[in-house]
Each structure stands twice: as C-alpha cells, then as structure tokens.
Amino acid sequence: MAAMALGPAEAAAAAHALSLPAEAFGNDPQLELVWAMKAHQHAQVYFNLISSVDPKFLNLTKVDDQIYSEFRKAFRDLKIDVLDPEDLKSEPAKEKWRPFCLHFEGLVEDFNYGTLLRLDCSKDYTEENTIFATRIQFFAIEIARNREGCNSLLYSSAKAPAAEVASG
Template sequence: MAAAGLAGLGPGEVAAAAQALALPAESFGNDPRVELAWAMKAHQHAQVYFNLISSVEPKFLKLTQLDERIYEQFRGTFQNLRVDVLDPEELKSEAAKEKWRPFCLSFEGLVEDFNFGTLLRLDSRGEYSEENSILATRIQFLAIEIARNREGCNEDVHRRGRGATGERNHGGES
C-alpha cells in the first residue's frame, strides 16, 4: 500500500511531495511522487476519520462549520440516494456526474479543498479496504458521511470500536 512506499522516502522527499500537492495539477502530468503523496494523504485522512467514528458517537460529530447546509442541500438534491451502501454508479456514471457537478461546485470557496480526492467507503458498516473504497471528492465525502452520521449508518462501526476499546460514552447508550 502507499504507506509502505512512503517508508522509503526521506523527510526531504516527503516534504517535496507534500509541497507539490499545492501546485496546479497541470504542473506535473503523471508524476509518481505526486501520486504517492496523494495516496499517503488520502490514506491518512481515511485512518483518522475511521478512528473518529469508531470512538465518538457519529450522530454528535461535526465535520465542518457547514454541516447543516451540506446535509440539507445533499438531501434536497439526492433524496433517494442510499448512503448506507453506495452504488459506485451513483457517483461515477455520466448521469451521476451531471447531477453531482453543480452540487460540488456550489461549495467552491466555502469548503476548503472541496474538490480534492479522498477515499469513501462503499459500505458504511465496513472498514476502508481496496474492495470497500472509492475515490470521491472531499465535498462528496463530507455530504455522504454527514448523512451517514445523522441517519445512523455509522453506528455499527462506532459500536465495534467501543467494544474493541472497552470505552463507554458517558453521554448515554446508543
């Protein structure tokens, strides 16, 4: 995986790759160092988020200052989209892209890095894995994960995470 490849990079190489991520995409074509840096960043984000929903009751999570707006606009645009188990066609088909594009662009300038690539779990009950992950934009990730948190889809992950650590949420049982 990407993390294993990063172990071979020195601090200067990691810093250079991270700095490259700030440049416009046209600047590099298919530079493998950039792909590796992106993969590292996406993998780290996925790990942090999964640990978060494993340890904190998802219904109480606030992912951005705009969670309410993102959720309302998402559900207004995608009323019937199942968020518990995603169909990749609902994100990647040409028809889906035509529907997602205006939604995503409406958050340009409002949500930092709204169009950066990130990993999204297909089945909300599962962990990040090659089979259970898809590449999505950050605003798609946020919209779907905010909906999953509010609609109870991430509760299984939280219950399993609590069971593994033996921790109890003192705010009440879920």
C-alpha cells in the same frame, strides 16, 4: 496499505508540489504516491474517529448543516449505507453531482480534492470497499451517514469489546 514515511525534505517538497496546479505535473508517479499516502492517512484517521466517538455528534466541517441540507435536497433518495458506484461515477450521476460540488467552492477548503470513500459504511476501508470521490462528496455522504445513524454500528461494535474488558 503499508504506511510510508517521508523525511523532512521529501515532506516539504510534497507540500510544495501539492500547492501547484494540476497542469504542472502530467502523470507524475511521485505525486500520485504522495496523494495516495495522504488519502490513506485521511481514511485511517476518519475511520478511527468514527470508531471511537459517537458519529451522531461529529462535525466534519464548519458548514455541516448546509452540506447536509443541500445534499438531501439534491439526493433525496440516494441510498448511503451501501453506495452503488454508479450513483457517483456514471455520466448521469456526474451531471447531478457537478452543480452540488461547485456550490461548495470557496465554502469548503479543497472541496474538489480526491479522497477515499467507503462503499459499505458497516465495513473498514479495503480495496474492495473503497471508491475515489471528491472531498465534498465524502463530506456530504459521511455527514449524512453520521446524522442518519449509519455509522453508529461501527462505534457500537468498537465500544463493545472495551465494555467487556472493563466488566470482565
């Protein structure tokens, strides 16, 4: 996705708009564009972070331990390296995710905001490899991926070319 810059007035208007309740908007295309830009920027920042810092040592929130513990208690067998969209979007999955997500209301800021999540953690964000999820789903899955070593491949492969340049 090409980055689009907002001027100061547009950024202020967008920030104000994002603080209003969803009912105030209907399907406002400008707001959807601002959300898409914000979600894309978050995705880029996160991908750059796990490519440059060993993900095993990352903390994404102040309550990572609690998120991880509750996630693995509720979703013990969920395969996180390559997600099946049905594990997030089907009606039975939504019924299981809903209480998990609501558990973090008030603990994780903007826990129910929309964000982008990679389906296959060995790959970058692309249209085919990205799904819409809530922020708490993103945190739960990415914290698990970091702690369980799934994101280490990205860090190792990003580090390898730098090591070759340094030794070459």
